[in-house]
Structure formats: structure tokens, C-alpha cells
Amino acid sequence: MEFIWKTLSYTPYLLSLLFFLIFLEQISYLKKKRHIPGPTFVLPFIGNAISLVRDPTKFWDLQSSYAKSTSGGFSANYIVGRFILFIRSTNLSHKIFSNVRPDAFHLVGHPFGKKLFGEHNLIYMFGQDHKDLRRRIAPNFTPKALSTYISIQQIIILEHLKSWVHLSSSTPMDPIPLRFLCRDMNLETSQEVIVGPYLSKESRQRFNKDYNFFNVGLMKLPIDFPGFAFRNARLAVLRLVQTLSTCAEESKSRINAGYEPVCLIDFWMQENLREIAAAKHAGDEDPPHSSSKEIGGHLFDFLFAAQDASTSSLLWAVTLLDSHPEVLARVREEVAEVWTPDSDTSITTDQLREMRYTEAVAREVVRFRAPATMVPHIAGENFQLTEDYTIPKGTIVFPSVFESSFQGFVEPDRFDPDRFMEERQEDRVYKKNFLAFGAGAHQCVGQRYAINHLVLFIALFTSLIDFKRHRTDGCDDIAYVPTICPKDDCKVFLSTRCRRFPSLS
Structure with a gap:
């Protein structure tokens, strides 16, 4: 009883200390914020983390409005004890991307990425060490390697398209959501391309x-x-x-035994063993x-990069092709001239290259709905961003790839694949605004693979399947999961449009 009374007697002091700490936190936030637009008051300790987790689309739209x-x-803004900066300006985003070094910005990929991914990760590396690793990765994306992956990708895409049509036909009155199917x-595609025969059935289930x-x-x-x-995520x-x-x-054992590479890890280990x-x-x-x-850690980076961003692009491709029937008709016509x-x-590598308009569609999908909308960095030191503002050390900085995609281009709010055709070359004219694959030293090393995958999917999906979106109010609004996708998970009705599915296996 005496202990309880003593504890209660300290309560006013503890509350005073708590309010003092909250006051100091608010002053620290305002000192870092200075004249920048953003919320004036933030919740103690957690900041606006709840609103970010509850409705990320609304949160980032508000940050964009502040920036505009x-x-x-x-x-x-302020999240879980961290001051954050959202950057809408393309020029300032390039300034962040081009200053990834120990005494400036550290690319983290996720606000709490080092806790989640671990310390030893390609995106956390700098200078010569980073260059050396990218040089060692290069054999994974040679024309020969990409050609090997193209064959694998098609077989898996085809198998899944068959199952999607079967699923849709079994419930003809109900649309099927594509997000989890994609x-x-x-x-499966990432697993087969990256580590192919080295994952057993049991390993795949755990994976x-x-x-x-x-x-x-x-x-x-x-x-x-x-x-x-x-x-759970960190331990996973x-x-x-x-x-x-x-x-x-x-x-390593297989390549040492003299076998030819059949997946990405084989191409890597072939050079690694040399x-x-x-x-x-x-x-x-x-x-x-x-x-x-170390290689296992880097392979996980590849898997992460190839997985969620690609899923986002496939969903938006279906959505945008459905809402632009003239684009869909041109894609089908072009693919039919090359492959049936x-x-x-x-589809061979050469045939894929002939599908220039289909690739333009893929690139416009990535521009119009950049899957990784922001690329988080942490300021390792104070950094002079503009003449009148210095980013404080420790700030999490979010250059917005999504916002840059709607700057500079001709009629940027219009879905227009022709902008990427040879006649207009907006991918060159407005190259600095096309940041979907990053910029600077950490630009995505697998972007050719990603584009190939999207082009193959569009070619096969449009040639083999008739599809119709189940459109409802707000179905195409953006949802963060964590990359972006249509809010309704892209619900569609599917049916076979060809006489029979090809047999590629």
C-alpha cells in the first residue's frame, strides 16, 4: 500500500516529464520543418504513422498537395520518431539520386529497410564496392541470359493464363480479381528464372x-x-x-560439373567460379x-525487385488496355504479324524486338503507373537541398518517381504509348522525368528483364484471352500494397479468344 502511495506521489512529476518530452519533440520537428509545407502539429512519438498505415493513398496525396x-x-511530415521529406520536384529528385554516397544520401528502399532486409544489401553499398558488385551481376543480364529467361517466362505465363480462364469460366457471373493471381x-516466374531447379516442391511451399x-x-x-x-517479416x-x-x-556444384546455365544463378555462378x-x-x-x-542476400534483392513491381505493372496493363480499346487493337494486330x-x-528474342508498339505500351504503363512510387533515402549528413533549405541528418527522404512521371511529357495525364515510339522519342527527350527504374549509380540493373516480362505478358494475354473489366466506382483508384494497384484488385471476366492455347513446354 505504501508503495502505491509513493508511486502516486510521483505521478505529477512523471506527467510533467512526459509533457516536457512531447514539447521537445514538437519543437525538434518544427525546427527541422522550418518554412516547408506540411502538418504543423504531429502526434507524439508515432507522428502520422497511423494515417500512413491506415490509408497510404490519402497520406501521400496530402503530401503531394503540400508540395504543390x-x-x-x-x-x-513525421513518422515513428523520424522526420520525413517528400520530394515532388524532378530536379530535386535527381539531386537525391545523384548524391548517394556515405556523406550524403543512403538508399534504403524502405523506411526501416536495414532492419527488414539486413545490413548487407546491394542498395546499401557505395562507390567502388558497389561498382564491383554490379560488374559481377552484369553476366546475369546478357542477351544470352535474357533469352534463356524469356523461354522460362513464357511457359509459366501460359500455364497461369490457362488456369485463370478456367477459374473465370467456372464462375461466369462473377469477375475474378487478378492481383493475387498475378x-x-x-x-513462380521469379523462382524459376532466378534459382530454377534448385528449389524442391517442399522448399517452394515454405518459400x-x-x-x-x-x-x-x-x-x-x-x-x-x-x-x-x-x-514475422524480418525472420522470414x-x-x-x-x-x-x-x-x-x-x-556452384552443378556448374563445376560442366552443365550449361539454365537460370540466373547459374549465369552468375559460372562467372563467380571463374x-x-x-x-x-x-x-x-x-x-x-x-x-x-552474400549471394543469397543479393538474390533476395533480385526476387523482391522482380516480384511486387512487376505484379503492379501487369495489373495496370490489363486495366489500361481495357479502357483504351484502340491501343488493345493495335497490340493484337502487331503481335499477330509476328507470332500466332x-x-x-x-516468342523468340528477335520476335520480341519486333513488337515495338507493344513495348511502347509496356513503357507507357510503367510511366503512367510507376509501381514503386517512391524510393526512400536517408540523409547521412546535413545536405543543402536548395538555397534556403538544408535537409537535417537522419531525415528519410522520399523522391517521388510517380510525380516525376507526370512532369515534362506531352500531355502527361493521358495514356499515350506513341510517346515512346521512334517518331516522338519522348523517352529520350524527357529522359530525366522517366524515373521508374531509378537514376544514377543505383539505377535498376534488371530493367531490360522487367520490360521483357511485361511485353511477353501483354503479347500472350491479349492474343489468347478476351477480357473485360468489372468496372465500379473507384475501381481504378490507386491502392498501396506496397506497390500500387487498382483499388478493386483488377476484377475481370475472362474467356479464350484463340482456337487453342499453344503448347510450349
Whole structure:
């Protein structure tokens, strides 16, 4: 009883201390914010994290409105103890992308990425170390490697399209949502392309379960305690990296035995083993980034990059083709001139290159609905952003790829694939505004693979399937999941439009 009374006697002091800390936090926020548009008052400790998690679309739309309210092109906010800066201006976004270095900005990919992905990650690297790793990754995306992936991609896309049509025909009165179907197709494609034969059926089931944990955790508060989604995601990443490290070991053994590469890890390990052999011959240590554990971590980076962003683009491709029938007709006409389902052959790399308008459609989809709308960076030091504003050290900075896509281009609010055709070349004229694959030293190394995947999907989907969107009010509004997709998950009715599906396997 005496203890309780003593505790109660301290209550006024504890409350005073709490209010004092809240006051200091508010003063710190306003000091960093200065004259920048953004909320004047923020909730203590958590800031506006709840509104971000509850409705990210509304949150970022508001940040964009703040940024548009002045000529500066950026706005401020506060999330879980971190001051954040949203950048709408293309020129300022380029300033961030071009200053990724230890004494300026650190690319993090997610506001709490290092906790989630781990410290050893391609996106966290700088300078020569980063250049050396990108050089070692380059063999994964040679024309020969990409041609191998194209064959794999088509087989998996075709199998899934068949199952989608069957699913739709079994419930002809109800539309089917494509988001999770596309996600599953992309996860299988990524697995086959990246680590192919090295994942057993059991490993794939565990892999898919862990990747789902990771995906859910991306959109949750960073509470790293048992039972919380963020903790589940972090532990899932560790297991996924371990699985991919084992795949790297098996690939090394297979390539050492003289087999030809059949997936991305094989192309990588082929070059990796040559470098290791050369180092041993010279009496040197193994080259950096050659251990299976490190490679497993980098493979997870590839998987993440190839998975969610691609799912977003596939969904928007279906949505935009449905709402632009003249574009759909041109795509079908072009594909039919190059490839037909009756041929029972895969679309070759050369045929894919002939589909210039279809590729223009793919690029316009990526511009119009950039899947990774923002690329988070952290200011490692104070950074002079403009003449009258210095970004404080520790600020999380969000250059908006999405906002840049609607600046500079001719009639940027119009879906217009012709802007990427040879006659107009807006991809060159307004190159600085097309930031969907990033810019600077950390520009996406697999962008050709990503475009190939989207072009293949569009070519096969439009040639083999008749589709109609189930349109409702707000169905095409943007939802963050964590990349963007139509709010209704892209609900469609599907049916077969060709005499029969081709047999590619």
C-alpha cells in the first residue's frame, strides 16, 4: 500500500516529464520543418504513422498537395520518431539520386529497410564496392541470359493464363480479381528464372509462405516484437536468404560439373567460379561478394525487385488496355504479324524486338503507373537541398518517381504509348522525368528483364484471352500494397479468344 502511495506521489512529476518530452519533440520537428509545407502539429512519438498505415493513398496525396502549395516542390511530415521529406520536384529528385554516397544520401528502399532486409544489401553499398558488385551481376543480364529467361517466362505465363480462364469460366457471373493471381504467377516466374531447379516442391511451399510474411510486414508499423507482422517479416527474410544461399551452393556444384546455365544463378555462378579459380591461381583470397551467404542476400534483392513491381505493372496493363480499346487493337494486330498461338512455338528474342508498339505500351504503363512510387533515402549528413533549405541528418527522404512521371511529357495525364515510339522519342527527350527504374549509380540493373516480362505478358494475354473489366466506382483508384494497384484488385471476366492455347513446354 505504501508503495502505491509513493508511486502516486510521483505521478505529477512523471506527467510533467512526459509533457516536457512531447514539447521537445514538437519543437525538434518544427525546427527541422522550418518554412516547408506540411502538418504543423504531429502526434507524439508515432507522428502520422497511423494515417500512413491506415490509408497510404490519402497520406501521400496530402503530401503531394503540400508540395504543390509552394514553388519548392517538397513537403514535410513525421513518422515513428523520424522526420520525413517528400520530394515532388524532378530536379530535386535527381539531386537525391545523384548524391548517394556515405556523406550524403543512403538508399534504403524502405523506411526501416536495414532492419527488414539486413545490413548487407546491394542498395546499401557505395562507390567502388558497389561498382564491383554490379560488374559481377552484369553476366546475369546478357542477351544470352535474357533469352534463356524469356523461354522460362513464357511457359509459366501460359500455364497461369490457362488456369485463370478456367477459374473465370467456372464462375461466369462473377469477375475474378487478378492481383493475387498475378502475384502467384510472378513469384513462380521469379523462382524459376532466378534459382530454377534448385528449389524442391517442399522448399517452394515454405518459400511462398515466408514471402507472404515479408509482403505483409512491409506495410506494417516497425514493431520488432514476437507476434507482430514486422517481426514475422524480418525472420522470414532470414529464412528466405538462407534458402537462396543453399541454392547458390547447389548451382556452384552443378556448374563445376560442366552443365550449361539454365537460370540466373547459374549465369552468375559460372562467372563467380571463374573469378574464384583465377584468385586461387594467383594466390589471392576469394574475390569479394563470392560467398554463398552474400549471394543469397543479393538474390533476395533480385526476387523482391522482380516480384511486387512487376505484379503492379501487369495489373495496370490489363486495366489500361481495357479502357483504351484502340491501343488493345493495335497490340493484337502487331503481335499477330509476328507470332500466332497456332505455331506452338515460343516468342523468340528477335520476335520480341519486333513488337515495338507493344513495348511502347509496356513503357507507357510503367510511366503512367510507376509501381514503386517512391524510393526512400536517408540523409547521412546535413545536405543543402536548395538555397534556403538544408535537409537535417537522419531525415528519410522520399523522391517521388510517380510525380516525376507526370512532369515534362506531352500531355502527361493521358495514356499515350506513341510517346515512346521512334517518331516522338519522348523517352529520350524527357529522359530525366522517366524515373521508374531509378537514376544514377543505383539505377535498376534488371530493367531490360522487367520490360521483357511485361511485353511477353501483354503479347500472350491479349492474343489468347478476351477480357473485360468489372468496372465500379473507384475501381481504378490507386491502392498501396506496397506497390500500387487498382483499388478493386483488377476484377475481370475472362474467356479464350484463340482456337487453342499453344503448347510450349
